[in-house]
Amino acid sequence: MRNFIFSIPTTAYFGKGQIKVLGQTIKAEGGSKVLLTYGGGSIKQNGIYDTILEQLNTAGLAYVELSGIQPNPRIESVEQGIKLYRDNNCDFILAVGGGSTLDACKAIAAGVMYAGPVNDLFVDASGLSSRIIAAAPLATILTMAGTGSELDMGAVITVGEDHKKKVLLHPLVNPRFSILDPEYTYTVPEHHTMAGVADILCHLMEQYFTPDVAAKVQDRMNEGVMKVVLEEAPKLLANPQDYDARANIMWASSMALAGFQFLLGKPGFAFPLHGMGHELSSQYDMTHGVTLALLTPAWMRYTMQAAPQHLPVFARFARNVMEIREEDDAKAAEAGIKALEAFYATIKMPLNLREAGVKQEDLDGMAAKAVENGKLGCLALLGKDEALQIMRMAF
Template sequence: MDNFIYSIPTTAYFGKGQIKVLGETIKTYGGSKVLLAYGGGSIKKNGIYDAVIEQLDKADLARVELSGIQPNPRIESVEEGIDLFRRNGCDFILAVGGGSTLDACKAIAAGVEFDGPATDLFVNESGLSPIYDAAPLATILTMAGTGSEMDMGAVITVGEDHKKKVVMHPLLNPRFSILDPEYTFSVPEYHSMAGAADILCHLMEQYFTNDVAAKVQDRMNEGVMKVVLEDAVKILANPQDYDARANIMWASSMALAGFQFLLGKPSPTFPLHGMGHELSSMYDMTHGVTLALLTPAWMRHTISAAPEHLPIFARFARNVFDIREEDDAKAAEQGVARLVEFYAAIKMPANLRDAGVREEDLAVIAGKAVENGKLGILASLGKDEVLQILRAAFTG
């Protein structure tokens, strides 16, 4: 196992009624005037907005609002937020929503202290954004999936070709996050299940890295994957199942908390995210759905292209799906088949064609996915390999 440093500076306030800590906790971090950011307005329909305003008023905190942050958040929302923060003398950012709002606010937090355009905030050759300071940020999570409430990264959509780019720095870890599972009760079924697919992919892309001796990380990861598989279907049956919502919400947070399941492992390139982002860019497709569509095809390609890593896929099948097949190749294939069954059970599209992807776009998507270099860690993925995976995912 490689050396590592582990730090999660974000405090999580988890459970019912934790909104009560909001105002005073912001003040402990020096906040007096808050940039309150949210998306399309669902929080005004489900009562979360009123609860937030009540707590801000109770603590005598002034506020400025940034609304309308889009799914797959655009750089324009980031620029608008930076301008609002600066012009109004804000000193704290509060993101209320799902991953898109949280990601936009991380980029805003980086941008308000940055001497340059927002388009220069993205990671450079160091693997981090070129920032030296950031505004303090807190989050109130309303949809489980991205894990942005407990990590230091964000993905922002840029330009006419809707390219996904990454902002990442330890300074962008939220100071605190409020995680109330009841706030996810009203999330539509489709988005709840897409979030579950996103969580599962975060876990899998940290699991399928290399067969190094990181047993603690992998066994913990397997346990969280099993929870996602079990509790996502419970939410389908009863959207107000508090325990199922709580487990999925905490799985979302734990999946990327300090990238804990990568500790001691080689750093991967998250190939499924690299390909999935291009589907989202071209079709404005929900992020988690893209991952569900691509994962089985990627697994089968990797098993074929890098058979020396077959034991990892067999271990996944046995430890996550409880498959009792002694032959590694048969066990691995049964694991992929069970994963496909899970995606069908949570009502993900069966293939790219059913999701509305045009076959003639596959080569373009493959090229865009590797614009910044090859993907993958178990098997290297250039344009040809990505195209093979896309073609397999097109028909399912």
């Protein structure tokens, strides 16, 4: 196992009614004037917004609002937030929503402390956003589980006319604290709930399918979280207000990327499914988790063909996670993929790219864009030709 440093500087307030700590905890973190950010306004319909304002007012905190942060958040929203923060002399950021709002606010937090354009702050050859030297304090209130942004140091922002997804990654943008109340996810539409489930599962799988088999603690923990996701997601289809199912899915989302714990002791690499999935989101404004569900089975089958020496890890996934009882590794791995496809069908993900509305003539361009910053993956490195082959398999 390789050397690593493990740190999760974010405090998680998990459970019913944890919003009660909001005002005083912001003050304890040094906040006095808050940039309050959210998306399309659903928090005003379900009562979360009023509860937040009550907390801020009771604590004597001033605030200004940035609303309308869209899914697949654009850099224009980030730039708007930076301007609002500076013009109003804010000293704290509160992100309320799902991963899109949280990601935008991480970029705002870094951008307000940087003299140049926020475009400078995306990851570079070092693998981090090395120009980030400071960030404004940030807290989050999660209203949709999936991205894990509430407990990690990453953000994905859409930039430019070609809707390129760019990554911001730095420990300084970890939230100071995150409020995780499963009841706040009760009103998330079924499609987005299940897309979040697919996102969680992909975060776990991309950290699991690696060539380093020495990190046994990480992999066994990962298997347990994956099994919880598989067990709890169908319960939400039956009852969207199943508190315990919501709670387990929300915590699985947070744990999936918390300090990138399931990659500890393993080689770092560019996540292949996220790299390709971002291009589907860019081209078609497709929900992120849906793109991952569409690509995962094809990527698994391609990798087993291109790098058969890694077949055992896929067989292990099949047996330990999908509960396949087959002694032959190749047969077990294929049965595991079929079981995963059946799960995606259960949570109502599209069966293939064609069904999702993707045009075959767009595949070549998306494959090229997916690898324009370098090859993806680690079991089998993916360049443009390999990414295109996987997309064709998924079509």
